[in-house]
Amino acid sequence: MKLYTYWRSSSAYRVRIALNLKGVEYESVPVHLVKDGGQQKSAEYLKINPQGLVPALIDGESVLRQSLAIIEYLDEKYPQPPLLPETAGARARVRGLAYLIADEIQPMNNLGVVQYLKHEAGLKQQQLDDWYRHWIARGFSALEQLLSASDQTGQFCHGETPGLADCCLVPQLYNARRYDCDLTAYPTITRIEKNCSRSSAFQKAAPENQPDAE
């Protein structure tokens, strides 16, 4: 398998964690999101992903796009260890937590979105920082409530093994720290992160451990 990735991309980070949890060997193909005006916008890369986004995963003849679609694919192709629990209700809980991060926080932090607000809408740096932190605080505050209120939360977002929601949570925390967000109001979130950080699958996937890390 071949993963088009960028060390700091939180979506690529999610997929790297999942690949490592599954023990799948893969080749990293770095796509630099800033250099050359953004290599993800090159004609060559747009053939792989017309959205101009990382990650993309090549598996044989298949080209897979969108981090969460890739993780579900990996979970179906390599069922052990499972990244989703067994019952439909529990699976919906885990997907709900993952999508809270993927749909309600991460899109607003995305490089393209922040660049648009800066260059097209003319927002100043302070306004951009406020924007960034606002969506993290809003999302994490709901996530903290959902995690702390449920007895299904364990060492990880769901039970005692890491899964789909943890694959999204840890990269989002990396992003939050990059932008100096205050995380003291989220003890459950940071407790789960600490548990994840003990796993080599998460360690190997971390931005600073990527071949293209700067």
Place this chain on the structure above:
Amino acid sequence: MKLYTYWRSSSAYRVRIALNLKGVEYESVPVHLVKDGGQQKSAEYLKINPQGLVPALIDGESVLRQSLAIIEYLDEKYPQPPLLPETAGARARVRGLAYLIADEIQPMNNLGVVQYLKHEAGLKQQQLDDWYRHWIARGFSALEQLLSASDQTGQFCHGETPGLADCCLVPQLYNARRYDCDLTAYPTITRIEKNCSRSSAFQKAAPENQPDAE
């Protein structure tokens, strides 16, 4: 089942389509996103969904949040007719198309996001319209390419029966029209929409046919 919904919410619209495709009877509980300063922010509703977002689905003791998590749940609980194809590769394709809409277009059009840009960041109406249309054009342009280039695209986003991606596509088109987006560059997208619009499941789910439509 009880669906907390708002007639114009595109996320609630997705779930209404899926419920109708599955033939599941449900009770609509309208949550007005504007009236009373936004009923989704009431203490009562925040107990159901701490994110303050519709939809939420109540099924017995379970409270389900996040439209795509709810649709996957419905697909697992009521397997017929399937909303995802059989093979992992094809499922990843459909999820990838759905997430392109759910993660790369819809969040930027979301009421809360547009309100933040207006009230906190001080964007003028023209800038808000530009923002809204930018993300629709960018997302639809990639989606059109992915759909038109694949022989897996049929009458619907994947093959000859409607599925998860179509549940996301039709509400996004409703949003695009609301904001006068030019759709002439997306013949495959609008062809699929036309096919969806012949199905009573899609018709019954349309905003104008909801009990709370204004």
